[in-house]
Amino acid sequence: MxxxxxxxxxxxxxxxxxxxxxxxxxxxxxxxxxxxxxxxxxxxxxxxxxxxxxxxxxxxxxxxxxxxxxxxxxxxxxxxxxxxxxxxxxxxxxxxxxxxxxxxxxxxxxxxxxxxxxxxxxxxxxxxxxxxxxxxxxxxxxxxxxxxxxxxxxxxxxxxxxxxxxxxRRYASFDTDWEPAAYLDGYYRTVEPDEVATIAFFVDALRAAERDRPVLFFGVGPTLHHVFAAAEVASEIHLGDYLPANLAEIRRWLDRDPGAHDWRPFVRHTLRCEGVAEPTDEEVAAREDLTRKKVTDLVEVDARHPRPVARSYPTVVSAYCADSATADRATWALFMRHITGLVEPGGLFVTSALRRCRGYTVAGRSFPSAGVDEHDLRAVLRPGFGSPSIEVRQVPQEASHGYGGIVLAAARRTATSHS
Ligand SMILES: C[S@@+](CC[C@H](N)C(=O)[O-])C[C@H]1O[C@@H](n2cnc3c(N)ncnc32)[C@H](O)[C@@H]1O
Structure with missing residues (x-):
């Protein structure tokens, strides 16, 4: 059911x-x-x-x-x-x-x-x-x-x-219970079906991003799997997350720390989505190098803040962030308004959310999910964003993690609207 x-x-x-x-x-x-x-x-x-x-x-x-x-x-x-x-x-x-x-x-x-x-x-x-x-x-x-x-x-x-x-029904807290390594271990050992779909959607959506301009990833966690898709189009990439521990995990990868997470399966999938039929090890390494070069800033952000970053961007990507940071739909809508407020007029917003999910587990602890769906996403994007492209993907394999579907969306801020 x-x-x-x-x-x-x-x-x-x-x-x-x-x-x-x-x-x-x-x-x-x-x-x-x-x-x-x-x-x-x-x-x-x-x-x-x-x-x-x-x-x-x-x-x-x-x-x-x-x-x-x-x-x-x-x-x-x-x-x-x-x-x-x-x-x-x-x-x-x-x-x-x-x-x-x-x-x-x-x-x-x-x-x-x-x-x-x-x-x-x-x-x-x-x-x-x-x-x-x-x-x-x-x-x-x-x-x-x-x-x-x-x-x-x-x-x-x-x-x-x-x-x-x-x-x-108490949820675990990001401030005290979040373990970046356990999150990476539980969700990012291999490219699971939800990420097969998410990365394919992001690659496609980012073709419409303005070239040679900065891209912000908001709520990136300790991950880089979505970032590789922006390496070619962006002049520079800024990665934002609420937790310094997540950003430290990313720093380890940027610094080529031998204990850093291995993102190569995700880079390979990204390249396939871009049209490279059988990416070689050299092509994978080249995309990793390019990404390391383009990531120029790691920023602490808080979606509770009306202006979480002191500037706006022509492209903002926020994957599984606002929906995975609260169990309350009204709070999710508020976070989304704060995040989308960072998109310049005429700019592109790309996002994803767990569909109708009530919580997901990391290291045996239950973190909140806002239980949103495609209707919520359409409603929250309606003011300020012209006809977003929204897709739903069923991923029944993920039921053990607490969700059976995802919602993917790309939307362009109308040229005249201001946050
Ligand atoms: C499920 S993770 C998603 C991480 C990554 N985008 C991914 O796709 O795996 C949710 C992220 O939301 C971040 N987060 C929680 N509360 C936040 C807040 N108030 N502002 C910004 N990010 C927050 C957490 O630190 C965590 O990295």
Whole structure:
């Protein structure tokens, strides 16, 4: 089952369980309040009305807590305890990058369902009051107030449960847990199918890069496998990453340290993508030398910063960076705006992301992934970039790493737009 389908299946099941549990809690609380004899007499009608009004305020408070928890659940797992809320969330996300609009849509979907669940209670309580003598109108109001209080308790309890579940799901930290050597060992011993596709796409996309101008690689990690594709077209290459340890690993390769990672299989694949049918060892070494010559700067960058580098570039490449740096879609969109803001008007942006992925493992630790797809990428590139070319590739072999697909994109910033 794909990640998207699994999220729907979990949401449908959670919605059904939640609806029954809410029903049972609210009914039991309503019956208990009536049975307590509180405000039972007919003379208490006004007090019963006041209690009902107050119970709505408490219910709204419980619902508010649950809406917040549901939003967090949707953002970090793509699932919800209310299927209508998930539908509204996913649909709105396809049409806008505004986190506020998406949040409001999810909350509206949830609230509409919870309000609709009130109808049977009203019908039941007042139907019984009209049809039988044993239930008075005051009794019906007390029952409804009790049901509201039960529902409030349920909403609040569900919010606490959801939050506790999310807190258990802790991701590893780049600052303290990232091991460049383990990342290279786990992902870059050989050219895996996702990189066969990514490098081929990048080679093709970079044919449209402006020649003899600088190229920035943003969030390059400890890797060079995408960089070889830019060596011929770039006047110079700047490599940026958040972690000094990653840049140190690259420095080792630039300095020909004997312990540096061996990128030759990736260089060979790059040359094949460029049209060299059987690259010789000399051609591979020549591309490595050219790349070493063209890399003139290693820079620490932080996508959280609105202006992560103090200049702009005619070509920016950012592979598996923003999506692999956060589990939160809204944060991913923000990082993407910061990164794409480095592209000059008329410049080229080339990117890739793990598709609908929730996390990937490095040395047994789980790092976050934003769970984005081609719709998210199109939406985030829409302002400022004219009709991006976006491709999806399935890579089921990578499921053990936490993803089964990738999204590849190339887009040109419109000549008039500024970051
Ligand atoms: C999965 S790695 C991708 C590395 C490389 N581009 C690749 O394709 O293998 C994600 C990278 O994002 C970087 N990163 C994490 N947080 C970041 C931030 N706030 N700003 C910039 N880069 C960040 C990490 O240091 C890491 O190198």
């Amino acid at each position: 794909t990640g998207g389908l699994r999220a729907w299946a979990v949401s449908v099941a959670a919605t059904a369980v939640s609806a029954y549990a809410l029903d049972a809690t609210a009914t039991a609380a309503g019956v208990a309040l009536v049975a307590s004899g509180l405000l039972g007499g007919d003379g208490n009608h006004r007090w019963a009305l006041a209690l009902l009004a107050a119970s709505y305020a408490v219910w709204a408070w419980g619902l508010r807590a649950n809406l917040r928890a549901n939003q967090e659940l949707l953002t970090s797992t793509g699932t919800s305890t209310n299927v209508l809320s998930k539908a509204a969330h996913d649909l709105t996300r396809r049409h806008t990058t505004s986190p506020r609009a998406v949040r409001l849509a999810a909350a509206a979907g949830y609230t509409v369902t919870e309000v609709a669940k009130e109808v049977p209670y009203y019908a039941g309580a007042f139907g019984a009051a009209v049809l039988t003598d044993s239930v008075t109108a005051t009794g019906a109001l007390v029952f409804l107030a009790g049901a509201n209080l039960g529902a409030a308790g349920y909403e609040y309890g569900l919010a606490r449960l959801t939050t506790a579940f999310l807190r258990r």
